[in-house]
Amino acid sequence: MKCRQCQKSAVIKMERHNTSLCGGCFNLYVHDQVDRAITENKMFDHGEQILVAISGGKDSLALWDVLIKLNYRTVGLHLNLGIGDYSERSQKKVEAFAASRGVELIVHAYQEAYGLGVIEIAEETARPACSACGTMKRYHFNRIAMERGFPVVATGHNLDDEASRLLGNVLQWQEEYLEKQSPVLSDEGGTWARKVKPLFRLAEREIAAYSILNRIDYIVDECPMSKGAKMLLYKDVLNRLEEASPGTKHKFYLGFLKRQRSMPTAPTVSKPADLHPCPSCGQPTQGAVCSFCRLMQRVAP
Ligand code: SF4
Numbered sequence: 123m124k125c126r127q128c129q130k131s132a133v134i135k136m137e138r139h140n141t142s143l144c145g146g147c148f149n150l151y152v153h154d155q156v157d158r159a160i161t162e163n164k165m166f167d168h169g170e171q172i173l174v175a176i177s178g179g180k181d182s183l184a185l186w187d188v189l190i191k192l193n194y195r196t197v198g199l200h201l202n203l204g205i206g207d208y209s210e211r212s213q214k215k216v217e218a219f220a221a222s223r224g225v226e227l228i229v230h231a232y233q234e235a236y237g238l239g240v241i242e243i244a245e246e247t248a249r250p251a252c253s254a255c256g257t258m259k260r261y262h263f264n265r266i267a268m269e270r271g272f273p274v275v276a277t278g279h280n281l282d283d284e285a286s287r288l289l290g291n292v293l294q295w296q297e298e299y300l301e302k303q304s305p306v307l308s309d310e311g312g313t314w315a316r317k318v319k320p321l322f323r324l325a326e327r328e329i330a331a332y333s334i335l336n337r338i339d340y341i342v343d344e345c346p347m348s349k350g351a352k353m354l355l356y357k358d359v360l361n362r363l364e365e366a367s368p369g370t371k372h373k374f375y376l377g378f379l380k381r382q383r384s385m386p387t388a389p390t391v392s393k394p395a396d397l398h399p400c401p402s403c404g405q406p407t408q409g410a411v412c413s414f415c416r417l418m419q420r421v422a423p
């Protein structure tokens with residue numbers, strides 16, 4: 123199998139683009155897809171400092187690697203969720219990556235901050251683990267970015283993540299979520315940090331190939347709480363469709379983004395004007411207290 127660009131020996135075949143690429147041309151392809159996602163969607167520029175959320179998995183570490191190589195100013199943020207050995211190993215991978223690239227890393231550990239990990243917090247509040255985890259992650263990404271002056275938070279969500287999330291939202295007609303499903307969420311005039319997903323044009327297997335090719339040492343295990351998650355079922359369904367008809371995920375998600383611009387605003391989504399500072403933590407909220415403080419109030423003292 124030869125590289126379609128330079129005729130060297132190819133390392134990856136990409137059915138959806140009907141092409142095969144060697145290592146060098148594949149790296150250029152990945153960098154180009156990320157660069158295109160950033161510039162076409164006005165995610166950030168070289169003058170801004172970007173907080174990159176790093177779990178220790180392949181996607182977030184690959185994102186950090188590409189942003190460093192594209193000369194963006196980045197600082198990593200790792201949330202140690204306190205899920206036993208899994209979280210300890212994840213943090214070690216992130217620290218090793220940061221040290222090898224000489225880049226700054228912020229670590230925030232739930233166990234140290236709250237005396238509990240995410241599973242215990244979920245149990246105490248009778249919430250599903252991933253639901254409590256999502257609330258906590260969104261809160262900390264935003265809070266740490268705002269407190270430290272980062273205008274933007276980048277996460278490693280890829281095409282498979284976004285297409286499967288879209289499938290779930292469509293299957294359940296979650297219109298308010300559909301409206302928010304974009305690779306860029308605005309900062310609403312400085313109320314929040316901007317949220318961006320620069321890997322949304324790249325498939326999961328392309329990011330896995332990039333990580334291996336660039337010797338990125340990531341945590342291979344999935345979070346133990348992800349077992350049985352609906353999102354994995356949607357990914358599996360989309361993978362089967364992709365196999366039968368290459369390009370399905372790309373057409374589904376990017377086609378949605380194209381049409382999204384003409385969608386009417388869902389009436390259920392509250393306007394930022396309804397926001398006020400949470401009386402407990404100061405973060406913007408539409409409720410009496412923010413969802414994170416509401417969660418933590420339910421944790422027994
Ligand atoms: Fe959090 Fe793990 Fe659930 Fe992901 S799978 S939301 S990391 S608890």
Ligand code: ZN
Pocket residue numbers: 400401402403404405411412413414415416
């Ligand atoms: Zn609060």
